[in-house]
Amino acid sequence: MLVKNHGGVTVVGIGSAGIKIVSLLSRKSLLVDRFAYISCDEGDFSTVEPKDTVLVESRVDQKLTPAMARGLALGSHGRIREVVNGSKVVFIVAGLGGATGSGLAPLVASVAQGCGATTVGVAVMPFEFEKKMKFYAGVSLRRLRASSRGVIVIDNDTLMRSSPADSTLTTLYDSANKAAVKALGSLLSKSSEGSKPIGLNKLFGTVLQDGYSLLGVSSSGAADKAEDALAGAVVSLSKLAEAKEANHAVVILNGNATLSGQEVGLAVGRLGSIIDNQAVDVEYGVDYSGSAQLQVSVLASGFRSTKYDDYDPLSKILGDRILDDEMDASLPEGLELLQPCD
Ligand SMILES: Nc1nc2c(ncn2[C@@H]2O[C@H](COP(=O)(O)OP(=O)(O)OP(=O)(O)O)[C@@H](O)[C@H]2O)c(=O)[nH]1
Ligand SMILES: [Mg+2]
Numbered sequence: 001m002l003v004k005n006h007g008g009v010t011v012v013g014i015g016s017a018g019i020k021i022v023s024l025l026s027r028k029s030l031l032v033d034r035f036a037y038i039s040c041d042e043g044d045f046s047t048v049e050p051k052d053t054v055l056v057e058s059r060v061d062q063k064l065t066p067a068m069a070r071g072l073a074l075g076s077h078g079r080i081r082e083v084v085n086g087s088k089v090v091f092i093v094a095g096l097g098g099a100t101g102s103g104l105a106p107l108v109a110s111v112a113q114g115c116g117a118t119t120v121g122v123a124v125m126p127f128e129f130e131k132k133m134k135f136y137a138g139v140s141l142r143r144l145r146a147s148s149r150g151v152i153v154i155d156n157d158t159l160m161r162s163s164p165a166d167s168t169l170t171t172l173y174d175s176a177n178k179a180a181v182k183a184l185g186s187l188l189s190k191s192s193e194g195s196k197p198i199g200l201n202k203l204f205g206t207v208l209q210d211g212y213s214l215l216g217v218s219s220s221g222a223a224d225k226a227e228d229a230l231a232g233a234v235v236s237l238s239k240l241a242e243a244k245e246a247n248h249a250v251v252i253l254n255g256n257a258t259l260s261g262q263e264v265g266l267a268v269g270r271l272g273s274i275i276d277n278q279a280v281d282v283e284y285g286v287d288y289s290g291s292a293q294l295q296v297s298v299l300a301s302g303f304r305s306t307k308y309d310d311y312d313p314l315s316k317i318l319g320d321r322i323l324d325d326e327m328d329a330s331l332p333e334g335l336e337l338l339q340p341c342d
Pocket of ligand 2: 015016017041098100
């Protein structure tokens with residue numbers, strides 16, 4: 001894995017959810033040069049190449065908190081730096097709310113930024129019923145924002161809407177992963193026969209704005225599937241923030257050859273009126289590697305507030321600022337960063 005100065009795009013999966021999602025992504029043909037996986041739990045690495053992994057070891061079997069995970073990672077900063085070193089762009093994917101992803105995603109982001117990469121966090125937020133996870137998720141999201149150029153937020157609740165009510169938790173996770181991987185895969189897709197990829201520059205036009213970029217996802221097989229799925233994606237966005245506040249957006253249509261150019265044009269052209277803001281700056285991409293069931297993903301930024309502000313009571317007071325002693329272990333992390341990246 002440790003090709004130095006490769007100058008390309010690296011995607012790092014952290015913790016159980018992050019690793020599952022990134023290992024699924026790594027099977028697609030993407031604008032990505034390197035995949036890496038970081039966790040405190042060796043069991044998370046079962047589906048990935050051992051050479052691409054960084055294990056943050058805990059000497060005793062204990063239930064971790066995010067701060068403990070960060071403390072344990074002090075000994076792994078060198079390895080983490082090797083993973084991101086030389087990359088132009090680093091995407092850091094983690095489910096927030098547990099110990100590993102919440103603790104390590106902001107740390108890895110600040111190491112990547114320190115190595116000069118444009119760093120984008122991809123945060124998968126807990127299901128509504130995972131109430132205990134919300135506080136850690138909220139604090140970690142704010143820290144991730146402070147240590148990255150942009151953060152894409154994917155909400156598990158908005159991803160599982162199509163699952164039957166009696167689904168098991170594993171089925172819920174699997175269907176959330178499928179939707180997330182389809183959306184992320186299309187956002188990072190390479191150009192191929194007939195498709196129109198979005199490309200990193202246009203993606204960054206939405207992602208590198210102030211605040212978070214929120215992802216709304218929906219699929220449809222109806223006769224007017226493009227408009228139907230677009231409307232569904234906006235509904236899922238509006239569960240996270242006030243949709244009309246969006247000022248930049250990327251619309252991705254992931255379908256197959258049954259999706260006509262006219263449908264694409266109509267759907268993309270209608271985003272402004274659906275969210276009731278004609279001034280929204282819209283870019284779009286079309287990926288024909290999917291199925292007749294069309295998935296539309298809308299990634300939007302520019303929101304003044306989101307539902308996650310309530311997860312972390314400190315966010316209203318601090319905004320993007322981070323206290324030195326908040327969730328501790330941040331001082332040693334800062335000191336470590338003084339070591340040069342080559
Ligand atoms: N979409 C999706 N979300 C998941 C999955 N597994 C866990 N999550 C979510 O990810 C968040 C964090 O969970 P994990 O990834 O299990 O936690 P972790 O980072 O491994 O942390 P610890 O195991 O506590 O050290 C929570 O919001 C869960 O809802 C998954 O397979 N798919
Ligand atoms: Mg885990």
